[in-house]
Amino acid sequence: MFDSAIKAEAAFYDAFEQADLRAMMAVWDTHDCTCIHPMNHRIEGFNAISDRWQLIFQSDVQLGFYLTQTRYLVEAGLAVHQVCENISFVNPVQRHEAKMLATNVYRATAAGWKMVLHHASPVPGNIASDSLH
Numbered sequence: 001m002f003d004s005a006i007k008a009e010a011a012f013y014d015a016f017e018q019a020d021l022r023a024m025m026a027v028w029d030t031h032d033c034t035c036i037h038p039m040n041h042r043i044e045g046f047n048a049i050s051d052r053w054q055l056i057f058q059s060d061v062q063l064g065f066y067l068t069q070t071r072y073l074v075e076a077g078l079a080v081h082q083v084c085e086n087i088s089f090v091n092p093v094q095r096h097e098a099k100m101l102a103t104n105v106y107r108a109t110a111a112g113w114k115m116v117l118h119h120a121s122p123v124p125g126n127i128a129s130d131s132l133h
Helices: 005-018 021-027 046-057
Strands: 034-036 042-044 062-075 078-090 095-109 112-122
Touching: 005 021, 005 062, 005 078, 005 095, 005 112, 021 046, 034 046, 042 046
Parallel strands: 034 112
Antiparallel strands: 034 042, 062 078, 078 095, 095 112
């Protein structure tokens, strides 16, 4: 499906902004995968990760992402992306902005590049919502 880790990453953030569970889970590897949302525990396995995204997408918060401070390492079918997520989020009452540092890891599979790890944490001194991801 995704012929590069960069395309998989673009699909990840697009699915995040659109709160599209099907599109989100199309990015993830169905075998070994882990997700660590800010200030939360590690979630392991495709089904557990899908369940968590479903809960996140049920909120009434609209998100927008702009990535900066990108660093990419790609070697032998594995890609590690370090990014700063500049996030704007709007709910019916207010608008906020936050920054998260994220590490996204992708693996080349027979089905294209797939996410095997998403780990995000607040930029020090910039803690915002307790449930951004």
